[in-house]
Amino acid sequence: MDGLLLPVVDDDGAPFWEYAARGELRVQACAAPECGRLRFPPRPCCPHCRSFESEWRPMSGRGRIWSYVLPHPPLLPAYAAQAPYNAVVVELADAPRIRLVGNVVSGPDAPLDSVDPARLRIGAPVRAVFCPAGPGVTLVRWLLER
């Protein structure tokens, strides 16, 4: 994973990464009792009810590929070394309007190009795995479900 960009974590996103480091996929939700709606990316205030109270709700880690691209060079050197690779948007099974960008890989710490692109399809079921990627940062990545 040398040379790949690590997430630049901000205050709103920090809990996501803390849970990921424990192997948990959690999404921010409004904590107002009358609202409770999920939101992503995380932000200070609920866009539906304006509450500043939030909690982090566990997700099953299952989802489907919403779309994907196969980047080819020119790219940053560490990415070019693995190109063409896939980058995907995954919609979560628990909450289809919550979508995460990631990579489909053959194992938690496998290279970005470890899955044959011919196996990728929009709608294909995937599940989250966790890959320690640097000091305090664990990436959420995706395996194709059988």
Next chain:
Amino acid sequence: MTAWEVAVTALKDATAIAGIGQTAFAKQLPESEKTLACRAIVAALDDAGIDASEVDGFASYTMEETDEVEVAKAIGAGDVTFFSKVGYGGGGSCATVAHLAAAVATGQASVGVAWRSRKRGSGTRPWKNTAVQLPTPAQWTRPYGLLRPADEIGMLARRYMHEYGATRDHLFNVALACRNRANQNPDAVMYERPLTRDMYMTSRWISEPLCLFDNCLETDGALACVIVSAERARDCRQKPVYLHSVAQGLPAQHHGMVNYWNDDPLTGPAWTAARQLWKQADFGPDDVDVAQIYDAFTPLIPLSLEGYGFCGRGEGAAFTEGGALESGGRLPINTGGGGLSEGYVHGFNLINEGVKQLRGVSTAQVPDAGTCLVTAGEGVPTSALLLRS
């Protein structure tokens, strides 16, 4: 009339583009961005027949690196009473003109200059910068290798193709129409470079499903235009091109470029800008004679055709069939070659080309063109202009 109707009446056709100017377009130009900016602005003022000392308004992009202080000093502008910068890259192109129209219509300025100067051809590619990144992509998308605009828009393009049966041939139709117009325009970077379907289909991938020819050029160049009141424009050197309606658009829950998180990512800023644009206009999409549609990437054209109401949702790809975008087609687009084939200067060449069409002097002139839609970047907070002669 309601207060809103009064306000709209005050803006509609109240101002006009009286002058346009541009430098050469090339992969590399020797002069600095500041020099190119000044050349384009001086040319636009000369085209209008207005002395630079009369300029009292400026508008450009936040990404523009020549600021109004430097430009005003260099060209010898007078006291400046209005200046504004618009964000979101190419999404701000038409908004620069829109801000000046509002300023001139409300008496904040009398002679406004909008400009863009960029050495994107010889300069570095913005996505290579890892020290300065936008916060949301830096945390949620770029680490996964979604590095470049082509990757970000490619993601929406594949989803669009999946949902509506759009194919690479539809994207080729867009690339070809732009290239064919560039082949008629001696100032276009691709003037002498025809494109064939075979070249397109066998070209290298940039970010699959987007190939080389789905991406705009990387260009050095600068453009400018001059905005004055309609009354003043009638006394200028050139035939006035009126600003009939102007709009910006940032849809609810939209996120620029990486718009993956709202309920309907394929309904982009074009839809919001279009609603505002048509609401203020005396005519509709069927009355548009020619369009200049922002084309950093080919899939932005079908998305924009839908957003601006030339066809229904999901019909943008099919709209491109049968030569619809070519000269003589249902809606000729990007008649100078656009960002794909004339030059990529953050969409400002689309504004100037719209003016050329309504003056009747385009190199791919649409006969008797009287109305033109110009759009800014789709997929980012955007803007649009309706021009009429």
